[in-house]
Amino acid sequence: xxxxxxxxxxxxxxxxxxxxxxxxxxxxxxxxxxxxxxxxxxxxxxxxxxxxxxxxxxxxxxxxxxxxxxxxxxxxxxxxxxxxxxxxxxxxxxxxxxxxxxxxxxxxxxxxxxxxxxxxxxxxxxxxxxxxxxxxxxxxxxxxxxxxxxxxxxxxxxxxxxxxxxxxxxxxxxxxxxxxxxxxxxxxxxxxxxxxxxxxxxxxxxxxxxxxxxxxxxxxxxxxxxx
Numbered sequence: 001x002x003x004x005x006x007x008x009x010x011x012x013x014x015x016x017x018x019x020x021x022x023x024x025x026x027x028x029x030x031x032x033x034x035x036x037x038x039x040x041x042x043x044x045x046x047x048x049x050x051x052x053x054x055x056x057x058x059x060x061x062x063x064x065x066x067x068x069x070x071x072x073x074x075x076x077x078x079x080x081x082x083x084x085x086x087x088x089x090x091x092x093x094x095x096x097x098x099x100x101x102x103x104x105x106x107x108x109x110x111x112x113x114x115x116x117x118x119x120x121x122x123x124x125x126x127x128x129x130x131x132x133x134x135x136x137x138x139x140x141x142x143x144x145x146x147x148x149x150x151x152x153x154x155x156x157x158x159x160x161x162x163x164x165x166x167x168x169x170x171x172x173x174x175x176x177x178x179x180x181x182x183x184x185x186x187x188x189x190x191x192x193x194x195x196x197x198x199x200x201x202x203x204x205x206x207x208x209x210x211x212x213x214x215x216x217x218x219x220x221x222x223x224x225x226x227x
Contacts, residue, residue, distance in 0.1 A: 011050055012060075014040045019061035028103045031058055055113055062107040069097040083159035088213060090156060092206050095182065099201040102189045109149050110183065150179050170216040178209045
């Protein structure tokens with residue numbers, strides 16, 4: 001790695017780590033460029049040499065909160081008997097973590113980041129790759145680093161198409177509906193439209209997702225048994 005890249009990596013880490021501290025102490029809604037600059041020990045103008053706007057810093061800081069999800073995901077997937085189970089269990093893990101930290105997951109998957117968010121995510125994982133991936137298999141890495149939730153979800157469903165559980169057309173329908181269901185529940189939690197704890201929100205969301213998936217399964221096995 002060249003000296004310039006090392007310096008850039010170091011500066012990114014300063015500002016991202018400062019943003020994480022502010023989120024921990026005050027919440028995402030209270031993150032400002034000035035607060036980040038003060039925490040990192042630089043002026044606000046310096047930050048704009050590395051980040052276009054505060055939403056990008058919040059995005060990268062929020063990604064650090066994905067670590068618990070990343071650590072838990074393999075244990076969920078290990079319980080699966082087939083690609084359909086894997087899809088549902090990965091969604092269950094995702095729901096539990098996202099509903100526990102709705103503002104963080106909104107910042108990552110739903111907030112407006114302008115142009116090129118995929119490039120931001122790729123760069124982030126290049127910086128922190130050694131800390132994140134360690135012993136993960138290639139398909140798990142793909143599942144984790146895919147920024148677009150719909151694309152990531154569809155990649156999991158493609159395995160079920162290949163194994164004869166779904167058709168391409170039904171996989172597309174399932175993908176669209178499951179993502180919309182999750183988005184709706186996350187918005188409900190964030191906007192305080194209905195009080196649901198993490199377990200209740202996860203159970204309701206997974207009930208809908210499981211019903212949708214099983215209604216399109218070619219082998220029509222009934223509902224997924226508890227795992």
